[in-house]
Amino acid sequence: MNSYTAAFAWLFSGKNWAGPTGIGQRLVEHLGYSALTLLIAIVIAVPLGLYIGHTGRGRAVVVPFTGALRALPTLGLVILLALWLGFGLTPPLIALVILAIPPVLAGAYSGIESVDRETVDAARSIGFTGWGALWQVEVPLALPLIVGGVRSAVLQVVATWTVAAYLPLGGLGRFLYDGLPVRDYAEMLGGSIVVIALALALDGAFALVQRAVTPRGVVAGRVSDIRTSTQSPDRKERTWLAPEA
Amino acid sequence: MTWLAGNWPQLVDYGLAHVLLSIPPIIVGFLLSLPFGWLANRYRVSRGVLLTLGGILYAIPSLPLFVLLPSLIGTKILDPLNVEVALTIYAFALMLRTTADGLASVGGDVKLSATAVGYGAFRRFVGVELPLAGPVLLAGIRVVSVSTVSLVTIGSVIGVNSLGFFFLDGYQRSFFTEVWVGIGGTLLIALVFDALLVLAGRALMPWTRTRRGALTAAYGRAQSRWAVLR
Numbered sequence: 001m002n003s004y005t006a007a008f009a010w011l012f013s014g015k016n017w018a019g020p021t022g023i024g025q026r027l028v029e030h031l032g033y034s035a036l037t038l039l040i041a042i043v044i045a046v047p048l049g050l051y052i053g054h055t056g057r058g059r060a061v062v063v064p065f066t067g068a069l070r071a072l073p074t075l076g077l078v079i080l081l082a083l084w085l086g087f088g089l090t091p092p093l094i095a096l097v098i099l100a101i102p103p104v105l106a107g108a109y110s111g112i113e114s115v116d117r118e119t120v121d122a123a124r125s126i127g128f129t130g131w132g133a134l135w136q137v138e139v140p141l142a143l144p145l146i147v148g149g150v151r152s153a154v155l156q157v158v159a160t161w162t163v164a165a166y167l168p169l170g171g172l173g174r175f176l177y178d179g180l181p182v183r184d185y186a187e188m189l190g191g192s193i194v195v196i197a198l199a200l201a202l203d204g205a206f207a208l209v210q211r212a213v214t215p216r217g218v219v220a221g222r223v224s225d226i227r228t229s230t231q232s233p234d235r236k237e238r239t240w241l242a243p244e245a
Numbered sequence: 246m247t248w249l250a251g252n253w254p255q256l257v258d259y260g261l262a263h264v265l266l267s268i269p270p271i272i273v274g275f276l277l278s279l280p281f282g283w284l285a286n287r288y289r290v291s292r293g294v295l296l297t298l299g300g301i302l303y304a305i306p307s308l309p310l311f312v313l314l315p316s317l318i319g320t321k322i323l324d325p326l327n328v329e330v331a332l333t334i335y336a337f338a339l340m341l342r343t344t345a346d347g348l349a350s351v352g353g354d355v356k357l358s359a360t361a362v363g364y365g366a367f368r369r370f371v372g373v374e375l376p377l378a379g380p381v382l383l384a385g386i387r388v389v390s391v392s393t394v395s396l397v398t399i400g401s402v403i404g405v406n407s408l409g410f411f412f413l414d415g416y417q418r419s420f421f422t423e424v425w426v427g428i429g430g431t432l433l434i435a436l437v438f439d440a441l442l443v444l445a446g447r448a449l450m451p452w453t454r455t456r457r458g459a460l461t462a463a464y465g466r467a468q469s470r471w472a473v474l475r
Binding site: 003004007067070071072073074075076077079080082083084155158159162163166173176177180183185188189191192193195196199200203 | 309313403419425
């Protein structure tokens with residue numbers, strides 16, 4: 001427990017929060033980078049996902065591609081782009097956008113695909129245009145899954161910016177990298193606690209958003225009842241017990 | 246190519262370390278998910294608690310978890326056990342939901358029939374529910390395997406070396422080839438693991454061979470779901 005005393009002492013010491021290398025500044029950097037990454041990823045992936053989900057086109061290309069991206073080591077991609085494009089924010093930003101796109105994309109297309117075709121057909125039959133049905137019927141019903149995709153991406157982005165602090169850009173990962181060579185475990189542990197708290201807080205916030213955007217009466221994105229029922233007829237049904245009688 | 250030839254022994258060492266670091270979390274995470282996946286389907290309360298816990302565990306970023314673990318389990322900061330435990334936690338958290346879903350997908354009629362012909366609870370679980378949930382479980386393990394192999398590289402940051410070593414070393418020396426070799430090697434390991442899992446699945450579940458694309462379909466579902474649900 002000693003290490004925690006030291007870590008919290010580090011965490012609650014005012015001088016560690018102030019200044020250009022303080023926790024406050026690092027937190028702002030981390031949140032800023034993460035928000036920028038997400039924004040770009042959403043702008044690219046949501047329209048694409050809606051298109052794939054709505055038309056069914058391009059699915060065969062995109063689905064294996066997003067699967068393959070999962071195998072790509074994040075640290076390797078970040079460093080590769082940093083070596084290739086040089087210093088600054090752009091190289092890791094590109095790497096992180098690439099990593100954030102698959103979850104957002106998958107959320108968007110699987111969200112649209114999860115909408116019952118009959119619902120869409122019903123909307124078309126009462127006069128919705130294709131575009132109108134997309135925006136007023138499919139997107140609202142798919143929204144919990146779309147937000148779920150963004151929620152996954154948020155975790156991916158917050159975690160990867162921590163790792164990407166290996167590059168001299170700041171962010172909360174800095175405390176882990178700065179503490180390691182000098183064996184300052186209090187700083188490393190304190191920094192880790194901040195990152196974990198941030199990730200859990202953001203995940204919780206997005207869980208609430210996800211609940212808020214679920215249209216009333218819709219179970220899409222909700223967990224269905226767990227007790228599997230049988231298809232057998234009711235035992236009290238006489239015909240089943242004694243069909244001949 | 247000359248670098249590759251000159252550093253071959255080192256590459257093999259780190260590649261082997263990478264493989265050895267990846268295997269235990271995948272296996273232990275899967276095995277742990279079986280009883281807890283069963284428990285998640287048994288009671289409403291246990292389901293809520295377990296799936297929420299899984300979601301929280303999975304939300305913890307990897308590098309901070311590597312740093313946090315020594316203080317929790319009493320290891321040294323550079324101990325490979327930290328990485329192993331952390332990756333097992335992720336594998337378990339990822340696998341828990343798949344296992345619960347897979348077991349829940351077994352039809353109630355089938356379970357009743359098994360009970361009717363004399364299967365006890367345990368034998369029914371092992372002999373009936375587990376094989377029928379097999380394709381879903383396999384799809385889950387494949388996702389876990391790919392993620393684990395990729396995450397092992399982060400361990401290099403805290404001195405648990407794998408092919409991830411070449412990322413850091415390549416950056417320090419501004420040497421592209423090394424980073425490429427690290428990425429390529431990691432992808433290769435992920436690919437080989439995946440192929441082995443598919444082969445194992447075909448051998449253990451011969452009935453899926455006849456239904457063309459059954460395994461692929463389950464894998465596609467698991468992949469698109471895992472990007473969304475945790």
